[in-house]
Amino acid sequence: MKILKDILYRVPMEAVVGSTSVTINAVEFDSRKVELNDAFVAIRGTISDGHEFIDKAVNQGAIAVICEAMPERIVNGVTYIQVENSKKALAFMAANFYENPSENLKLVGVTGTNGKTTIATLLYHLFTKAGFKVGLLSTVNIRIADQVFPATHTTPDSLMINSYLKKMNEEGVEYCFMEVSSHGIAQERTTALKFAGGIFTNLSHDHLDYHNTFAEYRDVKKSFFDHLPASAFALVNVDDKNGAVMLQNTKAKKYTYALKSYADYSAQILENQFGGLLLKLNGNEVWSKLIGNFNAYNIVAIYAAAELLGLETQESLRLISELNSVSGRFQYVVSKKKITAIVDYAHTPDALKNVLETINEIRTKNEELITVVGCGGDRDKTKRPIMGKIAAALSTKVVFTSDNPRTEDPEMILKDVEAGVEPQDFKKTMTVVNRMQAIKTACQLAEDNDIILIAGKGHETYQEVNGKRSDFDDFKIVTDFLNQLDK
Template sequence: MTKLQDILYRVHLKQVKGSTDITVSGIQIDSRKLESGNVFVAIKGVLSDGHMFIEKAIASGATAIVCETMPSSLQEGITYLQVADSQEAVAYMAHQFYDEPSLKIKLVGVTGTNGKTTIATVLFKLFTRLGYKCGLVSTVQNQIGDEVIPSTHTTPDAVSLNALLKQMADAGCSHVFMECSSHAIHQYRITGLQFTGALFSNITHDHLDYHKTFEEYIRVKKSFFDHLPASAFAISNADDKRGEVMLQNTQASKYMYSLKTVAAFKGKILENALTGLVMTVNDKEVHFRLIGEFNAYNLLAVYGAAVCLGEDSEKVLTALSMLSGAEGRFDYVISSGLIIGITDYAHTPDALENVLMTIKKLRKGHEQIITVVGCGGDRDKTKRPVMAQAACDLSDRVILTSDNPRTEEPEAILKDMEAGLSSSARRKYISIVDRKEAIRTAVSYAGPEDIILVAGKGHEKYQDIKGVKYPFDDKQVLQEMFAALNK
């Protein structure tokens, strides 16, 4: 049994009322999930304040309360711990409660705007192929060896994450590869974890609805590297203008990867086609199944991490050449009429530009590029007109449509997107709110060897509308439309 006093290591306590020499059965940040003997940590969230549920938590069996503001009346027999920051406190407590799981595995974190999922997923596949039992924490799914666990966030909350890492360690995983989102870093979800290594992909405008400024977004990403121990390795993208900045203050061993300059992990693209990439990696020529320049960067990051983890470079490149990427990342199907359909998670202007530039480079002649794209509701509104303009600049035809409107009206989101279009762009686009109808229209526009990009949702199997997640799979809809062409 775990004593409360034993899980308070590194927690910044301001005030304690009651005994810490009590047994605790678990930690909860959601008062609805409380069981007898749990510690309830009251967190001031974006949508609600956990301090409002302290009395309910005690009624549900909580024996200890962690809070930033002490309640006006304290109940007899309950331990109250006042802390400076509840999110930071629960991260340290969860790591101790679950027996410091990150110390029992080699934990590698991946951060950046684009590429996190592909890098983490390919690392998981690579080390599995190299004979290790691995864990994966990603936007698409969490995985313990062959067991797939659905994912709800890019990075789970601190309690769920430490419980998952313990599960992975107990199952015999030697390596765990994890996406570290800016939200997770800022909200202390990964605080207290011991990372063996960390990777930076790139940074472009995203999540400004949350971070408010681009400078703050950069600062949060950088803080991940600032807190790495000297025993860790840190790998960054030399070709991103903030790649070196990310590693400025880290104690970890520093490495860079690049396609354009001298770096520890240097690549050069020799051939980029729908059959994959041919490139040199540190002067060794390799054929990869992944497609596009952005994946060349992802592959260099993966290669660098594998070498830093002590793997033989020849074996790593051989195994990497056999691997595919993550679901919903440049995922393509070809109709019997030779129309190429690509689904991709690109939901930032930079990601969309990268995918469309890759498609343009893959064109043999004058095939049409037809793009179906929308923007999510309740998210950064500033990128909406930029996304629409980028789609029109790099496509022959564009259909603006609904993505995950969430609580917003999809028509209002489309108006925001349309507002940024130049006069030449306005001649290229139409708006169709219904996403399925938009994909159907794109297919009807296409002829042999034309390329349809359906962007924004990638691996997602739903559309989030007014709090309800309706089943929707871009790739499946595209395949259905292709099949209908043959009837």
């Protein structure tokens, strides 16, 4: 229980009706969860407007309402606070309610189009191996030391973030690594958190259904670095032209990493094969079980962040060599017939291109590269033909299939994907709408030593069709089919 005026600390208020000295049991922005003596924050969302549920929240026992527009009906005994931005108010209230837990550990945010999950997760494992209690807030899961919780969003809401950070405080967690999505930044979910560092990976075509333009998408990412404190570090990939943009207005200490450009932390690929990578990191050689150029970027970012957080160089190198790939990120299995099946979360044009180019650099060209790929429904439609073009150009055979169609017709999604295929590549492609049948088809097409890439869903263990999720695990399914072919 908290006093309302205490949890309103740092919240700019435009008008107050009632007392701010009332006691609050909980803060909620979902009216369905409101109980007696809770504070209800009315959020304007993309689907619904919380202001329409103020009366419902009050009827359920809300003792305080935080809103951008005062309701017509003012109930005696209820405190009403008008603010300019409810999402920002919620962020500060959540942090205050949970006693600003981000200030009691070293929180590092990872943002960019690709690589967020890998970098955050591998830093979690590296620091755990180094003997620290560590937290993780990622797309795949949420971890508090050795406890694992399911993840529902790349960046959870402000209340959930601070709730988990509070639990981390209680468990003695010293470091927490967090994926920071553009949605999360735009919706103020990371506002009021104190970051010890920020990492920028890269920027490519994604989420333009939400951000409208690439410039807006870039500027949202940049705002994360604009708000880092002077005590934090800002580590950016300067091989991406947007890396320098991220640093323009930050107060944080600036550091760079790269494979091709001059940088504070640089890497050179000495060997690249399915068994892993041999890298030279700032003059030190290290072998990694991770694969491909894109993972070389991830490794140098991890190495840099570990050093900036105080780990000794040789210790970091030793721990990097022990790290395994993250679930659904270039996760592969080899059958008895030497067919290699790779499952990867690549769901953007740039990520798909990176994975396919990596495979093509490693393979001997005597084998087929069969790609199974689609695009999700209710998401950025402009990337669909680009994904189709890339898949067909960089594979020897392509099976276009359903991803998570959500509320869209999967056949219409696939028509958008097929539209990008160049005429000379038509003969390489086929469309199998049913994803399980598509994976089975790829396995049946594959011969000894061929390579199958199943892209788009990665770590996800479900498929979403018309609002319903059913069990679907790409890695398990392809493994089962390959095992059947081996018999």
